[in-house]
Amino acid sequence: MLIVFLLGAATAHAHRNRIESVTITELTDQRYEIRYDAPPPGLSEFAAPVLPGDCRWVPLDAIPQSEVSTSLVFEANNRALGPDDRIILPWQGNGVLVTMRWRNGNQAREYFRSGAEGIIVRMGMLHATDGSMAAAAGRFTRIGFEHISGGLDHLLFIAGLLLLVNGKKRLFLTITAFTIAHSLTLALAALGVIHVPGEPVEAIIALSILLLAVEGLAAKRGRAGLTSRWPWLVSGGFGLIHGLAFAGALGDLGLTRTEIAPALLFFNLGVEAGQLLFAGACLLILWPLRAVKADCPASLRLSGHYVLGILSAYWFLERTVEIFQ
Secondary structure (H helix, E strand, O other), X not given: OHHHHHHHHHHHHHOOOOOOEEEEEEOOOOEEEEEEEOOOOOOOOOOOOEOOOOOEEEOOOOOOOOOOEEEEEEEOOOOOOOXXXXXXXXXXXXXXXXXXXXXXXXXXXXXXXXEOOEEEEEHHXXXXXXXXXXXXXXXXXXXXXXXXXXXXXXXXXXXXXXXXOOOHHHHHHHHHHHHHXXXXXXXXXXXOOOOOOHHHHHHHHHHHHHHHHHHHHHHHOOXXXXXXXXXXXXXXHHHHHHHHHHHHHHHOOOOOHHHHHHHHHHHHHHHHHHHHHHHHHHHHHHHHHHHOHHHOOHHHHHHHHHHHHHHHHHHHHHHHHHHOO
């Protein structure tokens, strides 16, 4: 049952099709436009936003639409949207970054998380949001934390390292190498210095987990491989690839040039916070198990590596096929 659950989670992660940024523009005192884009396969699975009770949609015959981009216009009833108004985006996902462009030239941005009703955009937060460093710190740290928390592949790579590496010093060097490496490529990709298509990156990330699973099984059977001997080298090398995936998530937010530097800093801090929290939770589970490993049957001691191997092999094949579609 665990394998079935993880395969389902992997498929959902690999095929996630979510809108991560939305722009609302004030056109007149009572007319507004909502614009959003979706990655392939497009907008077919996204229902229309739910407006405040006294608002209505305006026909869009003159506005071109496409399968991956839409522009919706609505009017409030002889008034402007106020701080108490809210727009519900009935979509699945962690949340969206909403940009509000007011007619007076002001612009506000806020990240809204998903809940039971969907993603609730509270206009009061877009009226009050400012461009201060404190606001950017909280916003992008939260986005980074939520991205790593929902990134099953990144978390499983860390879990594979924790299963394989023994000793506090070796583990510290391994995690540090991974952190430095993914921070480097995250920065380079976010600043536009390098660009790599997302599909191969996702496939290599799955392959990195598979390598850890195979190396972990070999180490348990007394055959130390490259990762067992130099884990920091392997974690650093694959960390460069993981950083490209982090940059893809950051790039989906549609940042302006002035936002890139603070977004990069605080997004990375959020990722590191989530990574350390997950690693700490894993260690709390693994340390007591390692203390009693002599009393455990071999099948139980190796089960974590088998789960990683089956899941990552399935993931790698699926993502490799997607490259050629």
